[in-house]
Amino acid sequence: MKRLKNQFRGLYWRQMFVTAGMVMLTLTLLGAAFFSLSYNYARNQKSEEIGGRAQILSRLSVSYLESGRYLDMEELRNDRDFQKLATFAATVSDVQFLICDTEGHVLLTTDDSLEGQVLTMPEEMTREVMEDGQAARRDNLEGLYEKKRFIVGVPAVSPNTGVVVGEVFAVAATTSLENMWQGFVGLFFMTAFVVLMISFMASSVTTMRQIQPIREMAAATRQYAEGNFDIRMNDYGREDEIGELAASFNNMAESLQQTERQRREFIANISHELKTPMTTIAGYTDGILDGTIPPENERQYLQIISNESRRLSRMVRRMLDVSQLQAMDPLRGGNHFDVCESMRRVLISMEKKINDRHLDVDADIPEEPILVLGDTDMITQVIYNLLENAAKFAREGSTLYLGVTTLDGKARVTVRNVGDTIPAEELPLLFERFHKSDKSRSEDKDGVGLGLYIVKTILEQHREKINVTSENGITTFTFSLSTE
Structure with missing residues (x-):
């Protein structure tokens, strides 16, 4: 378990998680922005389309509403000419119309599901039509419809007097827009999945190309710690930072190998150089002590011992001089x-x-x-x-x-x-x-x-x-x- 946990802490998985996070964040932001833009665009288009149809019916309804002879919905519905006109407009435009007086009381509706009901449009929408010249929103008309619908209301203005004589509301189902949104969401998730998979594969290949040399360097470093300086990095023919790092690593290995070789040669040489005078000194000293060397020859061999001692001293002094020189900067x-x-x-x-x-x-x-x-x-x-x-x-x-x-x-x-x-x-x-x-x-x-x-x-x-x-x-x- 601990080993698995350490693996997920590795550079490979960190890179993968970062890549996945960045891709998901980018897709989410792009999806949200595109969804918002497409929603607003579709909503405005739908509002303009429905509003245009409501304007047409409002101009056709002015002559009927201007006389003021219709006091309720029943009287207006009994006018067969107007009823045919409204029904024809609803059939052709694929929307339902609510024709109201200036206070929002519905005088005529082309929606059979609302037949026989006394209807009044929300006061807020009525006021907006009267003050702003148009009201558009998605609403269920205070529970009148089970689902929200697009509703656009326009005033019916008399061309002769310029007075508002009524209001016309066009109601359209949002099924087409919902279908579009559902299709967009499905397309978005499918695209996001494909992009995410491509990003995973590209990131996996790229990350492995970066991780493999680093793993080789780590393994080579462990070999160097054990004294094996024969290991060299494979640069894979790359000319980027990894290739430069591999070349520098190999140069370092060459330098370490040369230093190690010089160190061994130095130890071997100094052992040989120190051993020769020390062996001479010890041999002649023992010869004098045990009587092997005659007393009349002792002075001669003591002189040799003295000379070898001085040579040994000079050697040590020269070695110290070299160490001091290497630490100086004469320039x-x-x-x-x-x-x-x-x-x-x-x-x-x-x-x-x-x-x-x-x-x-x-x-x-x-x-x-x-x-x-x-x-x-x-x-x-x-x-x-x-x-x-x-x-x-x-x-x-x-x-x-x-x-x-x-x-x-x-x-x-x-x-x-x-x-x-x-x-x-x-x-x-x-x-x-x-x-x-x-x-x-x-x-x-x-x-x-x-x-x-x-x-x-x-x-x-x-x-x-x-x-x-x-x-x-x-x-x-x-x-x-x-x-x-």
Whole structure:
């Protein structure tokens, strides 16, 4: 029962109920408006038709009523000429006539059902005829008729004196109008049913087209919560909001899958990177403690333990640096600085490392300042990391290149070295966390594989990109900075 109740609370049934309610409300309002208009129109038409016939008989009756010789209904009925005239008019026009004096007393009626009765028209209708020139309504004449009928009364006016000498009332049954209304009501309900069914079917198809992707998204979300990011939405070839939502959902899934993959790689990499120095530290420490390592060699192995401890410390510090960099927005202040000055400071700080490798430096740095948008410390770190990396892997005795040029509102910084050619398939991996071009991870003992990743992170924070090429032993890193 609860499940059934929840189903009826769903978007599908809500949409169906709203559609049904709107259609019913629209049909009801249209039906009421059309019924009212048709009723008034038919009533006016009927009144005009009956009133016209009453006018004809009133003109024919003037000569009989004007003389005033008829004092009651019996005397007027005995006048065969007038009786034939009234009966003929009633037969031809399909209405019954009541011919009255000015006070509403019926002198003659063509309705056989009223024969022998003393009749007086309602005072209100009589007064309305005398004052307004016509009275029209649906009435049963105070119970004289079982059902209401159309009654139209007109005065009989003498053409000679202009004096009202009597009144003529035309009475017609409402059967034709009632039949029309009944037909209209039947047609209305039949049309309403057909329209409602069509609306239900159209709404059902439309709603299902909207609900199905949402249900798939809900199911996919549950899969994502369980760690399965392989599920993708079907866009059904739609170019509307649902199709756009499905595309965005798939993009989100791709991003989540990539993030999850990077997270697993990060955990695997950091586990490997942390395990190596920790294993070395633990192994040599145990060797000293249990006497495996001779006392005369303890200092040598203590130095190794110290070096590994420092490398472990540097790795943790670099990881913290990355986390802090990802939370910064260096463009928020809109500050500019001289990138040439930053490059000079890096060259000075790298002098010892460059000399130790017996490297020459080709510095193409203009004397005039080149102002770029960004954070000076972060960009200095980028240049330092790139130059340090270039010096580390450069062939001993070769030449390093560090230069900057401006083009199209951008300052383009280039760092180049001569060494081993990096395979093309490995170039995209250089900027990943913990990646080292040395597959054995044994030659570069001081590196932790985060230098180039920090470079990419800082440039992404500046909304810039870095490119790398490696051909014929020449490896070139180039990145841009906005000067505007």
